Amino acid sequence: MELNNVKETQVLIVGAGPSGLALACDLARRGVRALVVEKSAALFPGSRGKGIQPRTREVLDDLGVGDAVREHGGPAPVGMIWKEGERQGEHDIFRRAAPTEAEPYGEPWMMPQWRTQEILLRRLRELGGEVLFSAALTGLSQDDDGVTARLTTGEVRASYLVAADGGRSTVRRALGITMEGETVDPKPTLVADVRIAEAALDRLNWHIFLTGAGMLTLCPLPGTADFQLVAQFEEGAPDTAPEAVRALVAARTHLGEGDVTEVRWSSEFKPRAALADRFREGRVFLAGDAAHVHSPAGGQGLNTSVQDAYNLGWKLGQVLRHGAPAALLDTYEQERRPVAAEMLGLSTRIHRGEQERGAAAQQLGLGYREGPLASGRAGLLESGDRAPDGTAGKGRRLFDLFRGPHFTLLAVGTDTPIPSHDGPLLRTFRTDTAGAYGRGLFLVRPDGYIGWAGEDTSGLTEYAAGLGLDLNFA
Known part of the structure; x- marks a missing residue:
């Protein structure tokens, strides 16, 4: 208004x-x-x-x-090292892990x-x-x-x-x-989005060119026809003009200036x-x-x-x-x-x-155990931990239950009475087992971290009230 x-x-x-x-x-x-x-x-x-x-x-x-x-x-491409116009072999800079029940995404996405x-x-x-x-x-x-x-x-x-x-x-x-x-690296860096002629360079790898003038990389960007170009310089501000970017590619790779069919965006910075x-x-x-x-x-x-x-x-x-x-x-x-x-x-x-x-x-291991909103522990987890995914029955996942702006009160392997509630601010769910949790009660915050954990509901009502959440166990 x-x-x-x-x-x-x-x-x-x-x-x-x-x-x-x-x-x-x-x-x-x-x-x-x-x-x-x-x-x-x-x-x-x-x-x-x-x-x-x-x-x-x-x-x-x-x-x-x-x-x-x-x-x-799409997944981050595996690196391909080039030297003097020849492929030297693949080099993967990422940790790649298979998805698990608790961690459904195992590798970086690009x-x-x-x-x-x-x-x-x-x-x-x-x-x-x-x-x-x-x-x-x-x-x-x-x-x-x-x-x-x-x-x-x-x-x-x-x-x-x-x-x-x-x-x-x-x-x-x-x-x-x-x-x-602090300046992490005093060497200036150029970054640009470019398009390369299809016949000149494949999109199967993250191409890394090693030269005496400095490293240059060309990474294919999934879902687009673009490559991201990154090049280091020893000194001076890189020229970000399209013709200068084309000349840079020709000077540090086996590609010609004409193979760079378009320079869509470019910028320079010093890592800080x-x-x-x-x-x-x-x-x-x-x-x-x-x-x-x-x-x-x-x-x-x-x-x-x-x-x-x-x-x-x-x-x-x-x-x-x-x-x-x-x-x-x-x-x-x-x-x-x-x-x-x-x-x-x-x-x-x-x-x-x-x-x-x-x-x-x-960033799956980040959490707030030492933070002001962490209270208690139960089973295999402490408050402040990321709430893991898991099976919830009927083809659903725990993340399906958590999705949305609400809190979730999760009872795992316990008969402790909790209210049945499925509203805009709180949902409750009971399950016999959830492998990454162990036995206990877990109040999952709207941002997917465990706020409160315990073997029974002692202290839960008071804790929730501090978050503007009214729990009625009557």
Whole structure:
């Protein structure tokens, strides 16, 4: 609605990147009024964050875009080393694991960032949301009741504002929040999306060309006719003009300039790792690259960003829609900043060759055991752990039961009485066995982590009340 020419909403999201769009989708399905504003005239056009880790695939599936991700993406190709125009053999840089009952996605998935954003925007529109493009933030102020944002299109008044506007975040700078970091590699890097003549190079491998002038890679992007080009330089700013990109390919590979039929997008950067000193200032939150910037080598940036949104979305929903105490929002920084710091360290070590892309990069082992919302343990799991998948009978999976904006109370191998409930905020389910859980009661948060665990219901009602969840065991 608008009041005195000021647009009003519950949550204003600045930035239509992966984190902003994922948050907007999550809020929309919770009935929270949110507005996404983007300073550019359209979505980001490049492939930059192309790797989707197994945990993020679970998140995207829960947000209702799992089928689209499967349709438009594909497994990461195995590397092929080239030297002086000759193939030297394959080299796989990824850990690939077969899907299991508890972990349905075993290997990284690849899809260009522009496609991920396109899919999320389509989902947001299905949920009744929209993005206001060509709307740049010029200033903001906040008080006890909300935030007033000044945009090039007018003013917006919101209960909360989320900065998802990237590593050079205008919001972060306006708040005076510092971002400490380091240059991971002083060598400048060029990244581009190019098309290669079909007869010149196959799309079966991630092609890695080793030359004295520096490494150049060409990775086929599933679901497109494009390759992502990445090239390192010893010094100086790379020339991103199409003719310079074509000349670069000809100089470092066996391909000719004419084999590059199109340069669709190009950019240059220096790999950097940085972490904001806090993720919140009053009613304003930082998410995604606005809060942490990663080297692309670890494939963690987009994934950590989407999971920021996934953590924050349900908490905003509980406070704005279901009467949870505002203190619940404090747990966003308490839970997500340590994870971001851990993933930054991993990305940096992978970039420097100090660690391989192993199980840690898949993000399935991340959790919040030491966080403020973890309470108790039961069976094989502790509160704060990721809630595993498993069979739920009648052709269903546990993830099918968890999918949606609700909490799930799961009773495994126990006769402890629990209410039968299947509503918008809580669902309950009883099963004789779930292999990765063991015996006990587990309250699964809307973001797929175990909030509370126990052998009986002692303390559960009080715990749930702190989340705005009323459990009636009468």
